[in-house]
Every structure is written in structure tokens, then in C-alpha cells.
Amino acid sequence: MRKSRQKIKSHEQEARLFRNRSLVAALLILLMAIGLVSRLVYLQVFEHDVFITRSDNNRMRVEPLPPRRGLIYDRNGKLLAENRPTYNLTIVRERVDDLDATLERLVQILDLPEDEVATFRERSRQRQRPYQPALLMSDLSEDQIARLAVNRYLLSGVEVEAQLMRYYPDPIVMSHVLGYVGRINAEELADLDPGNYAGTHFIGKTGVEDTYESQLHGRAGLRKVETNARGRVLRELERDPPEPGEDVTLTIDSRLQHMAYDLLDGRRGAIVAIQPKTGDILAMVSAPGFDINKFVTGISYDDYRELQEDIDLPLYNRAARGQYPPGSTVKPFEALGALEYGVVEPDDIIYDPGYFQLPNDSRRYHNWLRWGHGRVDLQRAIEVSNNTYFYTMAYRLGIDRLSSVMHEFGFGEVTSLDVQGALPGLMPSREWKREKYNQAWYPGETLSAGIGQGYFMATPLQLATATATLANHGRWVRPHLAKRIGDTPVTPPFSDTKPDVQMDNRQWWDDVYEGMEAVLNGNEGTARRAGASLEYNMAAKTGTAQVFSLGQNQRYNADELEERLRDHALFIGFAPVEDPQIALAVIVENAGGGVSGLGTAISDAWLQPRAEDEDLPAATINEEVEGLDGD
Structure with missing residues (x-):
């Protein structure tokens, strides 16, 4: 048998291949470094405000402050429509992990009668703007407030809010003149100014309450608060106070x-x-x-x-x-x-x-x-x-x-x-x-x-x-x-x-x-x-x-x-x-x-x-x- 001829190594060729590979590797590293630096510049400079806001939102949030509704008087100064303090139950759906489970827990805690459960659930799903509280119940009793306070740790996104509620001292005699306020429904929500009615749950429906809604309502304010990981308010950072609605004096005696x-x-x-x-x-x-x-x-x-x-x-x-x-x-x-x-x-x-x-x-x-x-x-x-x-x-x-x-x-x-x-x-x-x-x-x-x-x-x-x-x-x-x-x-x-x-x-x-x-x-x-x-x-x-x-x-x-x-x-x-x-x-x-x-x-x-x-x-x-x- 005849022996095969051995190929002699070329050091010059190997050196050239090594240089080419090194150049390509260096180029890739440079491109990756440029991409990384560009991304860092984009995030740190151009998207700075966005991420600062997201960061702040993890511990801070802006809450609406509904204005006090104007009062209604007769021509002699007798009060016909006033605001009384009350406690309302609200829920922010975006802060609730499991809405159905939370609602079921609330029904059990409040011991709601069967005929109110359907209305309760319907209110929780009423269309609201993102991160705006939906009103579940109004005028809570002391017993209901106590039950909710005890179970607060189980109810993320659920709050008991102190608010002013409309009250009419002469509800029957003045019924057709004054009209009344009621919960804002989906159709009304679509037509209202989202900024001015943020946090407001009631609107004039009939009578004077409807005719002079814009004057009685006032202007909503805002407050910035710091929260913990569960979304509970720790302290207030800034406040733009609301402007109360104007009082209306009627010609009625x-x-x-x-x-x-x-x-x-x-x-x-x-x-x-x-x-x-x-x-x-x-x-x-x-x-x-x-x-x-x-x-x-x-x-x-x-x-x-x-x-x-x-x-x-x-x-x-x-x-x-x-x-x-x-x-x-x-x-x-x-x-x-x-x-x-x-x-x-x-x-x-x-x-x-x-x-x-x-x-x-x-x-x-x-x-x-x-x-x-x-x-x-x-x-x-x-x-x-x-x-x-x-x-x-x-x-x-x-x-x-x-x-x-x-x-x-x-x-x-x-x-x-x-x-x-x-x-x-x-x-x-x-x-x-x-x-x-x-x-x-x-x-x-x-x-x-x-x-x-x-x-x-x-x-x-x-x-x-x-x-x-x-x-x-x-x-x-x-x-x-x-x-x-x-x-x-x-x-x-x-x-x-x-x-x-x-x-x-x-x-x-x-x-x-x-x-x-x-x-x-x-x-x-x-x-x-x-x-x-x-x-x-x-x-x-x-x-x-x-x-x-x-x-x-x-x-x-x-x-x-x-x-x-x-x-x-x-x-x-x-x-x-x-x-x-x-x-x-x-x-x-x-x-x-x-x-x-x-x-x-x-x-x-x-x-x-x-x-x-x-x-x-x-x-x-x-x-x-x-x-x-x-x-």
C-alpha cells in the first residue's frame, strides 16, 4: 500500500482565521454593548417620567375628592335639602384579586338578605373608570362598619368611606319641587365630565336637583397619598381641595x-x-x-x-x-x-x-x-x-x-x-x-x-x-x-x-x-x-x-x-x-x-x-x- 500524503499546517492561514473570528466576535460584542447602552439611555432618559410614575404608583396614588353638594333653602332661609354624614362601602375592582370571592365574602360578613344580593353584585360590576371606586352600599350601620373593620385584612380593594349624603327634611311636601338625587347610572356616567365627577356617586335626577345640577355639584379636588403593599393609605402627601357646590335659594315659601x-x-x-x-x-x-x-x-x-x-x-x-x-x-x-x-x-x-x-x-x-x-x-x-x-x-x-x-x-x-x-x-x-x-x-x-x-x-x-x-x-x-x-x-x-x-x-x-x-x-x-x-x-x-x-x-x-x-x-x-x-x-x-x-x-x-x-x-x-x- 502506498501511504497518503500528509497536509502541512499553514500558520499564516490559521492566524488569518483567528483574526477574522476575533474581529467578528469583537464586532458582535460592540453591537451588543451599543444596544445595551442605547436601551439604558432610552429607559433612563426618554422613559424616565413613565417609570418614575410607575414606581411612585407602587407606593403613591391620586384619589379624587368629591365636592360638598350645595344646599337648598326656601325664600326665608329654611333648609329644604341638606347633607348628612354617612359611611358608604366602595370597591376598586382593579385592586381586587378575585372579585367573585370578595363579593361572596362581603355578603357573608354583612349578612345581606337574599333580595339584596343580586343588586349588590350588579353594583360591583357597573361600568366605572379605571381605579375609580364603585359604590356597593350606602348609609352603613355601626354594626356593619364594625364587621368590615374586623375583616379588613381579607378585603383588598374594599373601603368604608365617610361621605355626605343628601337628606330632605320635608320629603313628601317638597317632593315634586325639589326632586331628588340618585346613583349615577351607566348612561349618565358616559356623558359626565370624568374629572369633575371623579369620586361622585350621586347626581340630580329630577326637579331642582336636576335643573341646577351644575351649580349644586361644585368642582372635584384631588389628593396624593402614600400606600403600603396592600394599598392601605399611610399618609397624605399633597391636596388640591374641592370647591363646594353653590347653595340655591328658592322662591318657594x-x-x-x-x-x-x-x-x-x-x-x-x-x-x-x-x-x-x-x-x-x-x-x-x-x-x-x-x-x-x-x-x-x-x-x-x-x-x-x-x-x-x-x-x-x-x-x-x-x-x-x-x-x-x-x-x-x-x-x-x-x-x-x-x-x-x-x-x-x-x-x-x-x-x-x-x-x-x-x-x-x-x-x-x-x-x-x-x-x-x-x-x-x-x-x-x-x-x-x-x-x-x-x-x-x-x-x-x-x-x-x-x-x-x-x-x-x-x-x-x-x-x-x-x-x-x-x-x-x-x-x-x-x-x-x-x-x-x-x-x-x-x-x-x-x-x-x-x-x-x-x-x-x-x-x-x-x-x-x-x-x-x-x-x-x-x-x-x-x-x-x-x-x-x-x-x-x-x-x-x-x-x-x-x-x-x-x-x-x-x-x-x-x-x-x-x-x-x-x-x-x-x-x-x-x-x-x-x-x-x-x-x-x-x-x-x-x-x-x-x-x-x-x-x-x-x-x-x-x-x-x-x-x-x-x-x-x-x-x-x-x-x-x-x-x-x-x-x-x-x-x-x-x-x-x-x-x-x-x-x-x-x-x-x-x-x-x-x-x-x-x-x-x-x-x-x-x-x-x-x-x-x-x-
Whole structure:
């Protein structure tokens, strides 16, 4: 065999390979060093603030400081809505390891009844902003606070917070005026300023609480605190204090409000009183009311269902949203329209045989007094509330001009400045019926509108507002509930105020006033018993509103009807006639009549206040003021 040739090593080649490998290794080391240094520079320089913040967040956090909600007072400084200290249970989901287990532990610790457990769990999952506490329970008892304190080590992310809770000293009488605050829901949370409402669990839902939410709420503050590993606060580092909400002073007179509610004496109805010169709403009562304190912390399902199913509708604000046929209370306004359009003169005589007939129509539109009032002029027509006279006026005016006149006094419109949820009522017209029903307007419907029936609907607030405008000789002042916001007075003139009602002859106002005065002090006045004891001149008008329509030859007999089918009773008035200080409207559902005394009692209480009024039982008041309403 021949031996293979051995390869001779090349030292020069090995040295070159070593140098190349060393160069590559050095280059890799250099690149890695550059990458490491670059990363260090990036983290230490460019991301310095981020990591400092993360580091601080491990031991420090920023907590919102909700502002104190502004208080609400009546015009005399009586407190209507206050804040009481209470303890609430909150949870921050991001700080809880196992939410379900924590909730189950809380249910056991607090020994919650079964019907509250579902609500408790739902609140814990209500959408919140990151690291914002969700409100689980309000107004904890001392026993509950003690149980939570003992088990605090088991409840990471759960806190008992001392906060101020809304409380209403007169929750039923003031229910529809004040409204109430309640828990912020998901829809409201999406629309609220996240910074200003951080840490706030309640918001105005209805009434004044809703209308003036931005003023009452204030501005949220912040505090920076140091915490331990479990998230418990060790000390406060910095604080930006919150700005408390502004106090709101209302135009409401609490004494008058209470008296009006007592006068209704459990009946369904509303009373609204306004100061004509300023538009201040002195009283705005809707009965029955309801306990608004139950809504603050969250009303129970059973209690809310009871309110909803109550046949008397306590949640319904009759004063601002109750739309009723105004009945004969519209006759003074119609009379002014008839004078302005020249379809009648104050001394013109119309003969009333007890009914009115349209030309070429056999149907009779009856006066409330079946045998009629005979010869009536404008003043007597108002005094005795003669339907035939106002059927004639409505026919002569026509629905277009009648509707225009009523709109001048605010019927069919929302004219209040800050009454939440107020409805416009309905002043019908030819165009309205065509759009609503695609039907023509008939002359008989004009006659019904002329005595405040048919399609014509008005709220008690509208009636009081129109009466205040009438008392002012047509000068418009928008009714309002706020008298002061903080230290800033709320005074007219207000934007969007309707133009004043103009009459070509100022004497016409006095002609209508004289007829309205005779309602109370005339020999035939429909409220003469209620006006017998008055020590000043008051102008008024009574009215009844049918709940259902009568046939051509049917006669109304209240004794034969169920209570809820009887006519509503209405009253409007202002006093003193020479210098009006109060204008008011009263409606009592299904009363039939006899409510004029309620109106004169309210007027007396405002113009001639007596200390004993507050202690006089409602039944005694009603016995003293019961009047006789002929229409």
C-alpha cells in the first residue's frame, strides 16, 4: 500500500482565521454593548417620567375628592335639602384579586338578605373608570362598619368611606319641587365630565336637583397619598381641595307650601301660587307626594312597585305636567280677546235662554244653569260663569283668533324658566287638528274650546302663569323657582320672555277685573261664600272640567257617578286687585266644586299671615274655607 500524503499546517492561514473570528466576535460584542447602552439611555432618559410614575404608583396614588353638594333653602332661609354624614362601602375592582370571592365574602360578613344580593353584585360590576371606586352600599350601620373593620385584612380593594349624603327634611311636601338625587347610572356616567365627577356617586335626577345640577355639584379636588403593599393609605402627601357646590335659594315659601298641601287634605290635585311682579313661584304643590329620601340611597323594588301601581299616581307632578281641561277659568282671557278683536263691547247684552245654537244646527249647547241667566253683559257673564255668552264670543272669534288670544297668555306653551319637566298643555287650532287627525275643524269644537273643554288642555302652572299675566295688565314675567344661586340673585327680565299682551283700551282690563271681583263678592257670584270673609279685593274665576262627555239630553249628576268620573274643580285668582301680590291656580280632581275656599285661604295666608295657621289641622282649615262654586 502506498501511504497518503500528509497536509502541512499553514500558520499564516490559521492566524488569518483567528483574526477574522476575533474581529467578528469583537464586532458582535460592540453591537451588543451599543444596544445595551442605547436601551439604558432610552429607559433612563426618554422613559424616565413613565417609570418614575410607575414606581411612585407602587407606593403613591391620586384619589379624587368629591365636592360638598350645595344646599337648598326656601325664600326665608329654611333648609329644604341638606347633607348628612354617612359611611358608604366602595370597591376598586382593579385592586381586587378575585372579585367573585370578595363579593361572596362581603355578603357573608354583612349578612345581606337574599333580595339584596343580586343588586349588590350588579353594583360591583357597573361600568366605572379605571381605579375609580364603585359604590356597593350606602348609609352603613355601626354594626356593619364594625364587621368590615374586623375583616379588613381579607378585603383588598374594599373601603368604608365617610361621605355626605343628601337628606330632605320635608320629603313628601317638597317632593315634586325639589326632586331628588340618585346613583349615577351607566348612561349618565358616559356623558359626565370624568374629572369633575371623579369620586361622585350621586347626581340630580329630577326637579331642582336636576335643573341646577351644575351649580349644586361644585368642582372635584384631588389628593396624593402614600400606600403600603396592600394599598392601605399611610399618609397624605399633597391636596388640591374641592370647591363646594353653590347653595340655591328658592322662591318657594315653605309655610305656604305646607299649607297648600294640607288644604288638599289627601285629595288628588295641585296648587300653584306666583308673585305677579317678579314671577317668583311661592308654592307649587302636587298631591299626593312621595318620600324622596327613599330614592337617594336606592329605593327597594317593592317600594317602587308600590308607588308605580298606586292608583293616585304619587310620582306624577300634577302641578307642572298634569294636563286638564281648564273649564270656565279661561273665560276672562277669552273676554279680553273678544274686546280686542271688537266682537263685543263691555255693555253689550246677550240673552241667554239656557242654551246656544249654531246657525242652521238643531243641536243645543247648554249653559250650566239649565233655565239660563236671561240678559247678561260681559261683567255678569264672568260673575255667573254664563256659558251661552262665551259660546257666542267663541263663535264670533273663531278658533284661529281664539287660539291666538290664548297663546298670548301662554296656553299651549312652556313659559317657565326652570321648572323641570313642565308640559305645554294644548291650545287647539285648525292647523293642529289637520296635522294630528287629518280632519277639518268644526264650529262646535270652537264652542267647546270657548269654555275650556274639548281638545283644550292646560296645566295648573300655566293657569297660574296666565293669571299672573292678567294681574299685571298683560306684562309678562316668566315664572321661576330659583331666587338666588350662591350670592347671585335670579331676577327678571329673563331671556325668551313672551311679549306683553297689548290691549287698545286699558279700561278693558278693569272691566274684566270687575267681573272677576263679582265672582267672590257679587250677589250671583259662583264663589260668593268663599269671598264673604275677605278683607281685601280679590279677582277670581271658578271652573269645572268634565272627565267624560255628556250626551245631548243628558244631565250631570255627581251623586250617580263613581268618584273618579266626577268633574274636576278649578279656581284661579289674584289679590289685591289694586296691587297684586299673589296669583294662583287650584285644581282638585273629581271634586265637582267647592274649591274656591282653598284659593282664598292661600291668598289670606300670603297677604295676612297668622302664626296659628301652621298649627291649624287641615280638616279645620277645609271647614272654614269651603266655598260654593256654581260652575
